Structure formats: C-alpha cells, structure tokens
Amino acid sequence: xxxxxxxxxxxxxxxxxxxxxxxxALFVTELSTTxxxxxxxxxxxxxxxxLLACGVxxxxxxxARETEPVAVALVATLxxxxxxxxYQGLAGFELVQRVLLxxxxxxxxxxxxxxxxxxDQYA
Numbered sequence: 001x002x003x004x005x006x007x008x009x010x011x012x013x014x015x016x017x018x019x020x021x022x023x024x025a026l027f028v029t030e031l032s033t034t035x036x037x038x039x040x041x042x043x044x045x046x047x048x049x050x051l052l053a054c055g056v057x058x059x060x061x062x063x064a065r066e067t068e069p070v071a072v073a074l075v076a077t078l079x080x081x082x083x084x085x086x087y088q089g090l091a092g093f094e095l096v097q098r099v100l101l102x103x104x105x106x107x108x109x110x111x112x113x114x115x116x117x118x119x120d121q122y123a
Contacts, residue, residue, distance in 0.1 A: 003121065004057040004071050019049050040092025047086025054079045074116040080109035 007013050023042050030038035057075040061067060084106020091098040 004060045004075070005053055005117075016049075019045060023049075037093070040089045043085055043089030043092060045089075047082050047084075047089055050078055050082030050085060054082060068120070070116055070120045074113055074120060077109045077113040077116060081106050081113055084109065 007016060023045050026038045026042035026045065029035055030042065054075050057071070057078070061071050061075065064071075084102050087096065087102050088098075088106070090096045
C-alpha cells in the first residue's frame, strides 16, 4: 500500500509547512487576543487544506493500478470533515447559520478518517 497523502516534492512540503505556520499564528492570535476573526479564519484555512489533500488523494487513487476501498473511504470521510471545518469557519464569520448537526457529522467523519488512515498504514 502506498500513502496517498505522502508529501513527495519540495513544493508540496513548502505549501504544507507554510499553511501550518499560518494556522499556528492564527491559533496563537485567537488565544492571546480578542480578535474575533482569527478562529474562523484558522477553521477556513484547515478546511481548505483538508479539501486540497482530498484532491491530491483522489488524483493519486485514480492513477493507481488498483483501487483500494480503504483509501477511497478515507478520502470521502476527510472530504466530509473538511467541508464541516470550512463551514464552521464560515459560521464563525456569521456568513452562514451554525448547524450543530454539521459540526457533529464533521467531527465523527474526522474520527473515522483517522481510524481509516491508521488501518490503511499499519494493518
């Protein structure tokens, strides 16, 4: 099995590290100030990163010789989680109404995705 989310190029590494540094800066800003936009912005950033990772995973799955059902399920659950996280960011900006069901489904999808990833890598 291959890791569909493996970082394979220097450019990918730079994008991921840069986005994570921005996320950490937003997280620290949210904790240390009363800035109302830092939390929702960090949610949007992580949501977009997760959705981009799903795009990369989908492309790698489609190019693979064999389709692994666990990898397909992993990308699908991460996509749901990414949409939920991004929606929470939009709700933080009060652009959409906060829906508890979306938060719950996203959290559950993220939990399932983590379990599938470890299963795919170590089983």
